[in-house]
Each structure stands twice: as structure tokens, then as C-alpha cells.
Amino acid sequence: MVSWSAVFGVFAVALVLVLTPGPNMIYLVSRSISQGRRAGMVSLAGVAVGFLVYLTATNLGLAAVFTAVPALYVSVKLAGAAYLGWLAVQALRGTVSAFEPTALQQDSNRRLFMMGLVTNLLNPKIAIMYISVIPQFVDPAAGPVLLQGFALGGVQIAVAVVINLAIVVLAGSIARFLAVRPTWLKVQRYLMGTVLGLLAVRVATDGGRPLPA
Numbered sequence: 001m002v003s004w005s006a007v008f009g010v011f012a013v014a015l016v017l018v019l020t021p022g023p024n025m026i027y028l029v030s031r032s033i034s035q036g037r038r039a040g041m042v043s044l045a046g047v048a049v050g051f052l053v054y055l056t057a058t059n060l061g062l063a064a065v066f067t068a069v070p071a072l073y074v075s076v077k078l079a080g081a082a083y084l085g086w087l088a089v090q091a092l093r094g095t096v097s098a099f100e101p102t103a104l105q106q107d108s109n110r111r112l113f114m115m116g117l118v119t120n121l122l123n124p125k126i127a128i129m130y131i132s133v134i135p136q137f138v139d140p141a142a143g144p145v146l147l148q149g150f151a152l153g154g155v156q157i158a159v160a161v162v163i164n165l166a167i168v169v170l171a172g173s174i175a176r177f178l179a180v181r182p183t184w185l186k187v188q189r190y191l192m193g194t195v196l197g198l199l200a201v202r203v204a205t206d207g208g209r210p211l212p213a
Contacts, residue, residue: 014159032171040168046116059149079132081204092193
């Protein structure tokens with residue numbers, strides 16, 4: 001079974017990442033502001049399917065690879081720490097707000113869905129998270145790696161969908177709020193950067209759990 005510490009760990013990482021401006025947030029906010037909440041929700045449906053694609057593809061290969069090459073466990077763990085550290089630096093250095101999007105043309109629901117899907121599938125932040133970050137919370141001694149991978153991935157998807165849905169619904173109000181309060185943007189960047197940095201240190205220094213031979 002998946003431990004509560006692993007669930008809370010993935011929850012924390014997922015929460016920080018979904019609140020850190022990236023391709024998904026920028027696209028969803030842009031659609032919600034320029035074409036309305038309904039367009040944002042249709043786009044979010046595409047993003048959610050993208051998460052499921054990554055979750056399935058990664059975990060079907062993850063169990064086999066970790067079983068065949070146990071040494072990859074430590075490598076994946078360190079790669080995840082490095083990625084979180086890189087995100088921390090980017091957050092601290094960032095100057096672009098997701099709530100200052102460019103105007104977009106009006107598109108059909110099908111195109112909105114596909115654009116959301118493609119945006120997520122081409123998002124390196126999501127790809128690396130599934131490959132390098134979530135696996136470091138998997139404990140081979142706690143049960144089947146495959147089931148743990150799907151369970152923890154499900155936690156990430158739930159967090160991402162709920163937060164993104166709130167962003168879609170509140171996009172217009174948030175944009176107006178931040179437009180006259182630029183200091184809040186700096187606070188958000190520094191807070192996200194600090195949390196990501198602390199998570200990177202935790203992942204890098206946490207003793208790796210050995211995989212079964």
C-alpha cells in the first residue's frame with residue numbers, strides 16, 4: 001500500500017508545480033480570459049487527458065524498468081531533485097505572469113480540447129515530473145510498484161485538475177487583482193521558488209530505499 005508520507009509528498013510537489021506558471025496555466029488562463037470559462041473548462045479536459053496519457057505510459061514502463069535495473073532508482077531520485085532545483089531557480093528568476101496572456105482567436109470545443117491535450121503532452125515540466133519526480137516516492141517494499149505509481153499519479157492529477165479548475169473559474173478576477181498589485185507577483189515567485197528549493201534538498205538528501213534484487 002502507498003504510505004501517507006508518500007501521498008503527502010506527491011500532494012505537496014503537485015500543488016507547488018500546478019501553482020508555478022507554465023505552459024498549461026498560461027494556456028488555460030488565456031482561454032478563460034479571452035473566450036470565457038466554458039472554453040477554459042473544455043481546454044482543461046484536454047489537459048486532464050494528457051495527464052492520463054503520461055500516467056499510463058510512464059507506469060507501464062516504470063515497473064519493468066525498475067525491476068530489471070534496480071540502480072535506476074537512485075538515478076531517478078537524483079534527477080527528480082535536480083529538476084525541482086531547476087524549477088526553483090526559474091521561479092526566482094521569472095518575470096512573466098501567467099495572468100498577462102495574449103489575446104487568442106475563438107476556437108471550437110474540439111480544437112480547444114485538442115490544444116489542451118497537446119499543450120500538456122508537449123509540456124516538459126509534466127514529462128519530467130512523471131519520469132523523475134513521482135517515482136522517487138514509490139517504495140518497492142510497500143507493494144507492487146505499478147499500483148503505487150498509478151495511485152500516486154492519481155493524487156497528482158486530482159490536485160492539478162482541482163487547482164486548474166479554480167484558476168479557470170477565477171482567471172478574470174485574478175488578472176484584475178494582480179494588474180494593480182505587482183508586488184503580489186514577486187511574492188508568488190519567491191514563495192514558489194523557496195518551496196521548490198526545499199523540496200529539491202529533501203529529495204536529494206533523503207536516503208534511497210533499495211529495490212529488491
